[in-house]
Amino acid sequence: MDLLRERIRARRARERGAILKDAPIRVTLAYPNRYGVGMASLGFQTAYRLLNAEPDVVAERAFLEELPGELITYESGRHPAEAHLFAVSIAYELDLTNLVRLLIRAGLRPLREERDPDDPIVLVGGPLTSSNPWPLAPFADLIVIGDGEEVIPQLIEAFRRTGEKEAFLDWVEGLPGVFLPGRMEREPRFATARPETLPAAAQFITPDAEFPDTFLIEVERGCPRPCTFCLARVMYGPTRNVPLDRVLAAIPEDVPKVGLIGAALTDYPWVKALSRALVERRQRFSYSSVRADRVDLELAELMRAGGMKSFTFAADGPSQRLRDLLKKQIDRRDLLKAARVAREAGFKRFKVYQMIGLPTETEEDLEEMIEDTLALAEYGQVALTISPFVPKRHTPHFADRFAGVKPIESRIKRVEKALRRHRPRIEIRSVSARWAWVEAVIARGGPEVGLAALRLVERENFAAWKRALTEVGWRDPLNAPEPNLPFLAGVGA
Ligand code: SF4
Known part of the structure; x- marks a missing residue:
């Protein structure tokens, strides 16, 4: 514990933006990953600011620390469970097991049904809740779906008026974006922030975040x-x-670096004007x-002038046929033009994102991707990142199958083999097909997938996931006798 206190003290000394206060309503705002990842989340920072903006609320941060043992909050060092509300922001499917670990290490029983009425109310928000809240259902008292700007003040008002779990849940039931997994059978529509509540902008700047010393702002x-x-x-x-x-x-004029998010x-109509203004203000971005x-030479030159070292664009489909299928609205000429303007602006290296394992994908599609990568490498060093395609709810692909671990691994090998001799001109990084399979299961799973995650707190790997899913009776929803397609599609699809 002393080591953790010491580490937190050191991090606190290097960060800017912490809010220190005392107030009657205590909230723990927790992130199911380490400090550096949580502090790179603009949603997490926005929730911190919105909560602390309420005069009678104090929100203190807790993270899933690398050091073992109990957690404490960053602001006052209190126990995270000594709070009225325990709020978690979760972004990625693969943080599901971390959510369970976080609750346990905060001193809470992870399952909602096993907690007492006077335990903190567990709220879960963040991008994953909009994609698929169901695996979170066994753990959360309340799930916020959509923009927190609208929902957070209403939740605080509800707690102010009720002060107790059941009465609080009665009060908030039916609010837009509020999903009560213990009471509701369907998720609500997303909450949408009014334009005047934007932009979301950083509360913190720290060298210890994944984006070090960067002021994040969503334009x-x-x-x-x-x-x-x-x-x-x-x-x-x-x-x-x-x-x-x-x-x-x-954007404060004294921050050295700005991370623009969108x-x-x-497509942001003022992207060039904003970039130019930041260059004039001598702020890197x-x-x-x-x-x-969309990128042209003028924009690429502004990116260089703003200090960007890396030039990144997504092809997202290995061939024109598949990019058209995905309605990506980008063709080979666009890819080559982007590489050319990057070179002309002085970038020596560019990152390209590709997806494989798409519906109807064939050997010819992969051949085209190999040819296109070689053509791009004429303009500079290519860092190619290949991700397996993971079908998601709320998209037209909600009922498409995941291509399978072995087929994806063999397609990645096929591409690597063809491009290996062009190293270091072309470097390939691929995302694990096994973990993409786990992501695909969580992305379309129900509460039983959350229960599988509960079994993986001590030991988590691909084989353990498969075993745990079998133990909880999980079945691939697309192979079920009666595929529950409306559930897979979700609301808003
Ligand atoms: S992939 Fe397409 S839909 Fe998604 S953010 Fe980019 S341009 Fe928009």
Whole structure:
């Protein structure tokens, strides 16, 4: 414990933005991963700011620490379960087991039905809840689906008026974006933030986050594009572009680096004006990726002037046929043009995202991907990241099969073999097909998948997942005698 206190003290000394206060309503805001990952989450930071903005609420952070043992909060060092509300932000399917570990290490019984009425109310929000809240159902008293900006103040008001778990749940039942897994059989529609509540902007800056010393700001929420594999279109609701003056006003002039966040950042109408303004203010900035059809030399030069070292774009489908199937709206010329402007702007290396294991994919599609990668390598060093396609609820692919671990592994090997001799001009990184299978199971699983995760707290690997799923009676929903397709599609699909 002393070691943990010492580590927290050191991290606190390096970060900026912590809110220290005392107030009658205590909230623990926990992240089911380590400090560096949680502090790179703008949603987590936004929840912290919204909660602490309520005068009678104090929210303190807790993370799933690398050090073993009990957790404590970062602000006052109290026990995380000494709170009225225990709120968790979860982003990824594969953090499901971490959620269980987090609850246990916070001193809470993970299963909702085993907790006492005076235990903290466990709230779970974050991107995973919009994608599929069902595996979280055994653990959460309440799941927030959609934008927290609208829901969090209402939850606090409900607690203020009730002060007790059952009365609180009675009060909030029926609110948009509020899912009560113990009481409701269908998930509600997403809560959508009013444009005037945006932008979401960082509360913290720290060198210990995954994006070190970076002020994060979301300049747009939602995406109007039709890409069939992507949740952004349905998950974040209508596209809301934050006007340029509001974005600039929200960025403190003394922060050295700004991380611009948006589903498809290069569609943001003021992306060049914002980049230029930041260059003039001598603030470095970065985008996670650009759309190959939107980037031109002017934008690439602004990216360089803003200090970006990496130029990233997504092809997302190995061939034109499959990109068209996915409605990606990008063709080979766009990919080559993006590589060319990157080189002309001075980037020597670019990252390209690809997906394989798509419905109807054939050997010819992979051949085309190999040819395209070789063509891109004419313009610079290519870092190719290959991810297995994971079908998600709320998308047109909700009833497509996962291509399978072995087929995906053999397709990745096929691509690696063809491109191996071009190292280091072409470097390949591939995402594990086994973990993609686990992700696919969680992405379309029900409460039983959460119960499988409960069995994996001590030891988690692919074989253990398969065993645990069998033990809880999981069946591939697409192979069930009566596939529950409306459930798979979910609301809003
Ligand atoms: S892949 Fe990008 S452009 Fe397509 S819908 Fe998703 S965020 Fe929008």
